[in-house]
Amino acid sequence: MLRPYVCDELAQLIDLGGAMTSLPFTFLGLDPTENGFDRSAVVVLPVPYDGTASYRAGAREGPEAVIAASREMEDYDLEMGCEPCSAGIHTAPSLEPYLASPQEMAERVKEAARPIARAGKLLALLGGDHSVSIGAALAMAEAHPGMSVLYLDAHADFRDAYQGTRWGHASAARRIAEACPLTLAGVRSMALEEAQALKAKGVRVFSGSLADEPWDAIVATLSHDVYISLDLDVLDPSVMAAVGTPEPGGLGWQPLLRLLRKVAEARRIVGFDVVELAPREGPAACAYTAAKLAYKLMGYATLVGKRA
C-alpha cells in the first residue's frame, strides 16, 4: 500500500492505535519552542526512507512510529535518576526521501547531518533502512576526525554492491568502513563474500548474541569519539520482531543497554542512529522499545559519558 511519507495526526492514530494526546509531534512530545536547535544538546533527525530494503520493506514508517511511541514515554529515567531530556532534544523536520538514486539519498542525509555535526550536537538519527546511516556517519566523521563507528547489526552489511547499488543497506557498513574505523558487533549472518572482505580489511567483528559480554574488548577497539549505528535487528526477534530482516540468536534488552552504557562511560558518543524499525512487522511494543532505546542512548551520551 502506498502511503505518504509524512502522514497526519489522524493517520497516526488509526495506524498505531496511539493514545489520544495533544502533545506536539516531537520526540517525547517536547515543546518545540523550548527545544529549539540552538538550545538543545540533542537533535533528532527522522529519515523515513526504505528505498533500498530488499526483504520486508516498511522502515520508512519507522521514524514516525518511534516519535509517536516516545510521546507515551516518561521523561524521567530510573536508572540515571534524572530527566535526560533536560539537556534539550530538538526534533528536526523529517528528511524528504529521494528515490531516484540511493547514492544521492546518502548525500542528502550527509548534508542534513552536517550542520548538526558541526554544531557539536548529539545526532540522533531515526531510520529508515540501514542505508541512511552512511551519510550520517560520513558527516559525523568529517566533523570529528579520528572518530570510529560501532556498528551493531545481525547482518554484516558489508557487500561491495547489492541489487545494483553500492549505497544500499547491504553495503552500509562497507561504505562507512572506507571512511573510518569500524567495529561490527552482534552479527549472526553474512555471505562468504562479506566474510572474506571483513577479514581482508581488518574489520573487528564480534559475532553472535555476545552472551559472554565482551564489552571491554569491544570498547578497546573504539577511538575517543564514537558514532553508534544501531540496527534494531541486533536485538533478538523475541524482543524486536518489527524489523525487515529478523535473525534468531540476538542480544537481549539488558545486555544491549550494558554495552551501550560501557561505551558511553569509556568513550565520547558523538552521535547515533536507530534504524530498521518496520512497525507493521511486529507488535506495537517494538516502536516503544525503539523509542526507549533512543532515549537511553541520549541519556548515556549526555550524562554518563565524556563530553570533551
Ligand SMILES: [Mn+2]
Ligand atoms: Mn543493517
